[in-house]
Amino acid sequence: MHVIVVGAGIIGVSTAYYLNAAGCQVTVLERHSGVAQEASFGNAGVIAPGYVTPWAAPGMPKKVLASLFEKDAPIVFRPNLDPRLWLWAIRWLGQCTPERYRVNRERMQRLAFYSRIQLHALREEHELQYEQSEGLLQLFRSERDLELAQPGLEMLKAAGVRHTLFSAAQCREVEPGLSENPLVAGLHLPDDESGNCPLFARLLRDLSAARGVTYSFGARVLGIESAASGVVVATEHLRLPADAVVLATGVDSARLLRPLGMRVPLYPVKGYSATVTIREPTYAPLHALMDEAYKVAITRMGQRIRIAGTAELGRRDLKPREAALATLIKVARDWFPGAADYSRATYWTGARPMLPDGPPLLGTSRVPRVWLNLGHGSTGWAMAAGSGRILADLVTGKVPEIALDGLTIARYA
């Protein structure tokens, strides 16, 4: 069976790898000149299945409203006249009830925990090294931050996720580079991890290309024609027939699906990261950290530090916002002042492909031979290996190893 995968972000590359492993002939079409050039490029790299939660949560509407008046808010809403934004926002609001939150979180975590198993299997089988580190430390600057985290602790307990509440001194034992910045406590999650997502994507591209996957870069897909006998995928330069196509096209998926009569409520949620080379390893982070007050992640990527955060809804352009970049640097300086020369940081802006309820869309699109692997929002790296494996199972007629209820297009019926 010949399968075309459109999009070579972390989701597309993972899908191509597993389809090839399942015996398919695979062609990947990507408009950029390499893999992981969009959302998958500059993310924080955190893989924390117990913390994979929907953006649509009780209390979030209030936070989003407050963001209209705050300069440094970790969540920013910038209303505009785009009707798609408002349709998205109305659907999102409807998902912010405690019951919908519980349902959506379970769906996302089911996939994220499965994905971690797949990721570890891949890592072991191919001895992959992608600047990974083990453990996540969540930092609470104040008693109030700690108090707000209590429901999260209950959820971790319920999900059976190993975690320990550390005193400030214990935090500094596991992270000796931490400054004397006021710290009330930290939550240590030893089984969580982080890694360099684009590096992993390149490793998987090399592996799958060596096994026969064809990667075609500079190939912008303009349209898809589906018929009972097969599909034709049209780019600017060619028309490529295949037995099936998988869309792993991130934020641009809605545009490709519209001519096929499908409307998916996908909206980009912008975020930023800063990366800086470590100058003094003694003062640098060893693991992944999350500053709860600012919702900023700090991760170690080899000889560099990645600082990422902010969720901005309402602007489709990728223009950076100076205040958001300054917040990233402030947080890194607060915790690891001596680790790097932060004036030399390089910055990145990306857009999370976000669905209003949270879980991605996996599996059939309802259009014959057109499959979906998209809408992974703020946790696509944590869900990539599992999503790729599931798509390969479905396309080749196998039953996936986890239940897919709530992860498919059926929920929008």
Ligand SMILES: Cc1cc2nc3c(=O)[nH]c(=O)nc-3n(C[C@H](O)[C@H](O)[C@H](O)COP(=O)(O)OP(=O)(O)OC[C@H]3O[C@@H](n4cnc5c(N)ncnc54)[C@H](O)[C@@H]3O)c2cc1C
């Ligand atoms: C600031 C920030 C921090 C994040 N931190 C984390 C984190 O710590 N952990 C985590 O799990 N996730 C994180 N994420 C989310 C994660 O990065 C995304 O969920 C993930 O990268 C989505 O992958 P993707 O392959 O679906 O999309 P993309 O990486 O955007 O890939 C889609 C690809 O499709 C291609 N494409 C689209 N249309 C076409 C077309 N017509 N023709 C050809 N090619 C096309 C694009 O060029 C692109 O390469 C973060 C995101 C942001 C913005």
